[in-house]
Amino acid sequence: MKNEEFIKTVWEYYKKNKRAMPWREDISPYSIFISEVMLQQTQVARVLAAYPLFKSQFPSFKELAEAHTAILLAAWQGMGYNRRALYLKAAAGIVCTKYEGVLPEDRVLLDNLPGIGYATACSIAAFAFNTPVVFIETNIRRVFVHHFFSDSDEISDSDILLLVEKTLDKKNPREWYWALMDYGAYPTTQIDNPNKKSKHYVKQKKFEGSVRQARGAILKYLLKRPYSKEELEKIYTDDERLFTALEQLEKEGFIASKKGRYNIK
Structure with missing residues (x-):
């Protein structure tokens, strides 16, 4: 598939099927920050259920940084990977003390915050600040494997990233990445899970008995x-x-x- 055809396909799907999410309505840095960390390894439906109450309990970096661990973990129940809640609190503390309560726009500075990492730093930069960074996550990888590597195996993320960069809407990266993620959630792109063809694919460990x-x-x-x-x-x-x-x-x-x-x- 040619890049232009791919871009058209994604946009057309998004215009008809874009998902409504609270962190797309409120694109403030704080809202994007907590939602993107919540979305690490957690299904969207579970985040949608937990996000409103969590944000109302901890409406700013200051309240989050000062939260008692027990109250924080209680609000995090059902999200899994409780360590992320502690990372959120620690990162909020750094934002308050080092950056005077203002989340930095720079991807490298975001990456240095506890529990963030490269991909989440990029997603925060793209969604909070509309920065044209190049990154992939599960749904994005699925889309590109489905359309460009259907006959390949052991696909490298570096090969996918080249296509992500070539097709990126640099004037509107925020919405383009939303479109990619929504299209990646589309059932047709998930047949036989295209991500299994990626050399970076790791099967999630069994939760029961762990x-x-x-x-x-x-x-x-x-x-x-x-x-x-x-x-x-x-x-x-x-x-x-x-x-x-x-x-x-x-x-x-x-x-x-x-x-x-x-x-x-």
Whole structure:
């Protein structure tokens, strides 16, 4: 498919099927910042459900930076990967102290914030500041693999990025990336999951029976009240995962142990 035909196809689909999302209506840097971190490894439907309440509880970088961990984690319930909530709080603290409460526009400075990384820094720059950065994420990769690499395997992201740059609408990157992402969510582009052809494709680890599942369960209990290790052992019978999860959560600053009882730090 030629680039011009591809661009036309994406825009035509978007004009008829663009998705309504609160962070597209409010494109303030703060709204984009929290929504893009929420969207890391979490389905859009779950973020849509959690975003309004989360933003109302923490309406600015200041409130987020000053949030108590227990209240923050309670608001984050159902989003998965709780570490991202702590990263959000830490990043908000840096924005307040280092940048006087104003999110920097520079992609490199964004990348240096805790828990952001290159792709999220680019998406924030594109959506909050309309900066014509070049990046890919799951839906974008799916679109380009589907249209340009249907007969290929072991596709490199570097090859995809060349096409992303060539087709980028530099005058309106914000909406172009929205269009790409919406088109990537279109069922026709997901047949047999084109992303499996990417050499960077990593199958998500099974959640059931994982340490990550144990971590989430422990935090859910500790949000209600402190528990001793003995109490947790009675509730959570998989000792190996329990001990690993407790060790990780304490090391990462989620929980603390005092007088034999664990609580949210």
